[in-house]
Amino acid sequence: MEVHTELFLGDCKVQLQNIPSNSVDLIVTSPPYADQRKNTYGGIHPDNYVEWFLPITEELLRVLKSTGTFILNIKEKVVESERSTYVLELILEMRKQGWFWTEEFIWHKKNSYPGKWPNRFRDSWERLLQFNKDKRFHMYQQEVMVPMGEWAKTRLKNLSSTDKIRDESKVGSGFGKNISNWLTRDKAYPTNVLHLATECNNKNHSAAFPEELPEWFIKLFTKEGDIVLDPFMGSGTTIFVGNRMKRNTIGIEILPEYYKMVKQQLPTTSLYLLEPLTEYEKTRPKRRSKIRGN
Amino acid sequence: MEVHTELFLGDCKVQLQNIPSNSVDLIVTSPPYADQRKNTYGGIHPDNYVEWFLPITEELLRVLKSTGTFILNIKEKVVESERSTYVLELILEMRKQGWFWTEEFIWHKKNSYPGKWPNRFRDSWERLLQFNKDKRFHMYQQEVMVPMGEWAKTRLKNLSSTDKIRDESKVGSGFGKNISNWLTRDKAYPTNVLHLATECNNKNHSAAFPEELPEWFIKLFTKEGDIVLDPFMGSGTTIFVGNRMKRNTIGIEILPEYYKMVKQQLPTTSLYLLEPLTEYEKTRPKRRSKIRGN
DNA sequence: GTTCCGCATGAATCGATAG
């Protein structure tokens, strides 16, 4: 299967306008956090964060298919010894836009930033907010099943004492049936907590999140040939992982350095370079329809 | 050290009025979740949850010392395939009351039962919201330190080979002193993710949390002789753990069954029974001042 | 070629100091 990548250079609120409505299967992104990464992205003040982000989510809502999913990796920073509330406010405002807040996954960071403060411990988790356009969205749960590890050893042993009796005495009941299914199973469905390390030591490109993160959501919410979008591409983790997994990808990046870096690392056969368009060529129907696989 | 327990039977919004202002060091509680536990508590509809809870947090704000902490164990339920937003709204409203939202700990439930739904996975985490009345609150971080990872062994070995020599040659220097700090360090500060098993064996109560949960926060935020309050006492986990740790405890419970159950399990020497007061005896200054240790 | 060990480095946060 041939897959393609579209790269846009520029402000994502603007560049998103080049993407057709109802065309994207999955959006996975990690926007610049409030007041974070000032040196590279300029930083958005916590007070203005929601206001800054809402026009973008409005466009994301437009480009997403009704069966698609939006995964937003975000975490509030501490301001004056208190957690900021802009993420909470963002969720409430996005629901007003029409998004469904389906779920909140937790990314439990194995190696969180060290430090000691008088009033708090190390922050070792981030939010992975799942938003949907419709309550009926695509989800391929079996793709992310995990080997039964500790759970089997500890839990099933306990079950054998109490519940297995019930299993025998109530054969055919829903409960008993479930138990016996699990006994023979070597894989289990995961939970909504992801336990991954941050990718900190790659000297060439410091990625915001580890490859396993977009990989997991791409497996869960798309199939081969689908379209994955990252409106804050950065070093391109989502793009590269998506390509490797035979998904078409679209990346938007405002910083030329990152844009060029990702461009150079992509296989030329799969790449469409989309520099900012001049006025008279604002639409590119052929290219885009080809990428969507029509 | 002699510690005492006060038990109140009744609606906690009402019973809290019997507790003096600025007297409690720590509040740890797990209120009935919206629409959950219908059989026992009747259940509060998600739409009315914030409205129902705010008068109670108002009272909690009053009774808490300025150096005290409020830990709220809560999780939004799923309503029509979407996460409810009442927890988000509650946080925003509590800040308007004057609470500081200091931190959000995550309780990652180790052994959550596998489950499968068409559009979501097993929910294996809950929020542990930390609120404070003042930005300067008591926190005894060293009480909850945990053993370091494997690498500690190797690092300590290395220090003895290389740096100890330096330590000998530079006796009295600041550098040598630092090394000896490293040598004695085998524990590290924890993060804001708690990895605990769910309590399975308490059949009498529908939603008890494991003893380690209140224990961890009682260690972290109080010292012996302090006052710990649980306004939704339930089966009394917080009360019993607090007593064992030599903290004075106050429990409020609306259901007579739980109230009696806890009462019977408490040592009679440490117990003050506070049945609902009749009008003419609304204050009990002597008893309470004794409990506060004045 | 394995295994072991040193080392730099993270979406951090606080409090003090400086403009």
Add this chain to the structure above:
DNA sequence: ACTATCGATTCATGCGGAA
């Protein structure tokens, strides 16, 4: 008074060089 910058604090991870 209010904002901006800086140093100190801290620990899991994986790379790269060494045994």
